[in-house]
Amino acid sequence: MSGDRRESPPVTGGGNGVVEPEKKPAPVIVPSQRLRLHANKDHMPESYEDLQLDFCPSIFSSLEKYLPPNMLHDSREEKVKFMRDILLKYLPHGERTRAQKHREYRQKIISHYKPLKRELYTMHPVTFFVPSFMKAINDNTEDSLRSIISEPSPGVLTFEMLQPRFCELLVAEVENFEAWVNDTKFRIMRPNTMNKYGAVLDDFGLETMLDKLMDGFIRPISKVFFPDVGGATLDSHHGFVVEYGKDWDVDLGFHVDDSEVTLNVCLGKQFSGGELFFRGTRCDKHVNTGSQPEEIFDYSHIPGRAVLHLGRHRHGARATTSGHRINLLLWCRSVQRDEEISKRFLELVWRVLTRKERKATGIHCCY
Numbered sequence: 174m175s176g177d178r179r180e181s182p183p184v185t186g187g188g189n190g191v192v193e194p195e196k197k198p199a200p201v202i203v204p205s206q207r208l209r210l211h212a213n214k215d216h217m218p219e220s221y222e223d224l225q226l227d228f229c230p231s232i233f234s235s236l237e238k239y240l241p242p243n244m245l246h247d248s249r250e251e252k253v254k255f256m257r258d259i260l261l262k263y264l265p266h267g268e269r270t271r272a273q274k275h276r277e278y279r280q281k282i283i284s285h286y287k288p289l290k291r292e293l294y295t296m297h298p299v300t301f302f303v304p305s306f307m308k309a310i311n312d313n314t315e316d317s318l319r320s321i322i323s324e325p326s327p328g329v330l331t332f333e334m335l336q337p338r339f340c341e342l343l344v345a346e347v348e349n350f351e352a353w354v355n356d357t358k359f360r361i362m363r364p365n366t367m368n369k370y371g372a373v374l375d376d377f378g379l380e381t382m383l384d385k386l387m388d389g390f391i392r393p394i395s396k397v398f399f400p401d402v403g404g405a406t407l408d409s410h411h412g413f414v415v416e417y418g419k420d421w422d423v424d425l426g427f428h429v430d431d432s433e434v435t436l437n438v439c440l441g442k443q444f445s446g447g448e449l450f451f452r453g454t455r456c457d458k459h460v461n462t463g464s465q466p467e468e469i470f471d472y473s474h475i476p477g478r479a480v481l482h483l484g485r486h487r488h489g490a491r492a493t494t495s496g497h498r499i500n501l502l503l504w505c506r507s508v509q510r511d512e513e514i515s516k517r518f519l520e521l522v523w524r525v526l527t528r529k530e531r532k533a534t535g536i537h538c539c540y
């Protein structure tokens with residue numbers, strides 16, 4: 174099983190950047206401008222999405238809950254400055270430059286690649302989605318969603334979603350992008366560690382459209398069906414296509430996704446094989462344990478039909494034995510995970526402090 178999950182940022186160095194220089198005699202300092210060790214659960218954090226920040230905006234929203242109480246109602250700029258200083262101090266340099274490099278990589282592609290099907294780049298629900306899906310989303314009730322969704326195995330939801338025309342347009346756009354990559358010899362990053370083929374749609378301009386797809390059409394479903402894992406708070410995504418066949422990847426090993434909720438829709442073309450196999454949901458600790466008979470389920474892809482499942486629902490894809498299979502994948506992530514990262518970040522910072530430094534923080538709780 175390949176662990177394809179994102180890791181929380183490691184913390185290096187000692188001190189939390191807010192520790193006072195040693196003074197004599199050492200007073201008991203009760204500092205006001207320090208992060209709290211426990212989140213203020215009642216605080217509604219601001220959104221930082223519209224700011225050009227060097228860290229993911231949702232990290233700021235999560236970290237805001239740990240701000241000292243007297244800062245909670247400061248201006249957004251003041252809060253950003255405070256939190257950014259801490260992140261800069263503790264996130265390893267490599268992680269920061271990686272994010273910066275990726276932004277530059279994406280910018281380079283977007284400024285040189287000429288899209289073929291421009292209508293894909295803005296969300297047009299009526300031309301993208303089949304009427305039954307549109308109606309269920311517009312009615313916006315649990316019953317309306319349940320009326321179009323089947324659950325052939327616990328936690329595996331399937332429903333008709335994409336219009337054939339949309340699938341054709343997206344396949345044509347991906348082929349155009351790949352032709353450009355070949356012509357220009359641009360070295361692109363593949364969607365994940367397990368694929369040699371396929372393309373990241375977010376990297377060549379489709380990020381905004383896919384964000385709308387997640388916000389308006391996937392979150393309403395995952396809110397009802399996957400409420401316990403952040404289904405209601407999906408707020409970022411990794412959108413890509415995978416390609417299978419004789420001249421592409423053949424199959425995909427058993428794995429879990431780096432997502433809270435995964436949308437997988439077949440776009441075509443003609444193929445045989447390529448079934449998804451599921452083996453039940455596990456936490457990180459038990460990801461390699463055996464399966465119960467009722468967890469074993471195989472699903473045959475049908476173009477336009479979506480499969481929605483938890484990222485931690487163990488699965489893989491069998492060999493595509495003939496033809497060419499292209500699937501759209503949207504790994505949807507929740508702010509809930511960023512909160513987990515913030516928490517672990519603080520725990521780690523706490524761990525690297527000396528006893529004296531801990532005392533100086535004025536926090537009396539320890540891990």
Ligand SMILES: O=C(O)CCC(=O)C(=O)O
Binds near residue numbers: 449
């Ligand atoms: O090929 C498929 O349909 C599965 C793809 C998948 O599971 C993934 O990319 O995470």
Ligand SMILES: [Fe+2]
Binds near residue numbers: 435
């Ligand atoms: Fe997957």
